[in-house]
Amino acid sequence: MTLEDLVESKWLNITSANDLLAATSRRDKRVVAIKDASLGLSVLPIPAIADSTANRYVGVRINLSAEDTIFVLAPTNYEIYRKGGTRDIFNAMWAEVQSGSIPLTRKPAKQDRKKKIGLKTAQFNATYGVPYSIARAAYASGEAIELETAPQVLEDLIANFVPVVEAATGQKTSFNSNLLLGYYPKMHMGYHQDNEPHIKGNIIASVSLGASAIMSFAEPKEHASDRSSKAAFSYPLAGTGGGMIQMGPGVNVDWWHKSECVGLARFVDTLRGLDESMVEGGGEREEGATEEEAKSGNEAE
Secondary structure (H helix, E strand, O other): OOHHHHOOHHHHHOOOHHHHHHHOOOOOOOOOOHHHOOOEEEEEEOOOOOOOOOOOEEEEEEEOOOOOEEEEEEEOHHHHHOOOOHHHHHHHHHHHHHHOOOOOEOOEEOOOOOOOOOOEOOOEEEEEEOOOOOHHHOEOOOOOEOHHHOOHHHHHHHHHHHHHHHHHHOOOOOOOEEEEEEEOOOOEEEEEOOOOOOEOOOEEEEEEEEEEEEEEEEOHHHHOOOOOOOOOEEEEEOOEEEEEEEEOOOHHHHOEEEEEEEEEEEEEEEEEOEOHHHOOOOOOOOOOOOHHHHHOOOOOO
């Protein structure tokens, strides 16, 4: 399976931020075109990094408040097809997952109060670096793989995307927690809140490879009674290496988000900088979930 087998053709031909805006104009009723959302939107072409003649990524900046911002990023045609670009990275990752070199599996979850045996996380995942402690899929062991031992393809993905994050935000990053998720048919993530108190800095960045996804954001009061139709805004996230950056102290406190995978297979790598001395506790819970339900639910993207 190649990237072209999973990705809509429109994502393979992005050359400008206007292309990215046009790609959000869909008839799919689940998607509210970000250019029409009643938020402070501004087109943000990401400066060239690897090649002065071509932009690697383009993006749209969504200003939720004076301090809180979401960046929606998409790789250009150049970035997808250059040697070592996102197409090469996806194909290498697909091969590594198929061979078992990347241990993307459902992990044992902590037992709930009813002492159920055999609970596992809903998503296929692998954690490298400092473990991200989350309530909805709390590992029984809390194990994580040392970041230094991550396979080369994951190192390539991180090395490729971090400069883009820093160029978009204008900030240096220090990520030490790396959560890789695998989405397969009928897998999704409901509305949840990454209420993670141990973030160092104010940036969480994720990059997607494979099938596209629809990301939706809502304020708690907007989706409390009807989570399916009260999104403040939604946008498609390109599976060609599309990225999302959440920046600011209120993004994961004042807003909830969900993800719907559109396709057969999608890999999402989320980067965080966590305070290693405070990784126990914290985490997230889906809106309306009990403690027991939370432990058997989805991972946080």
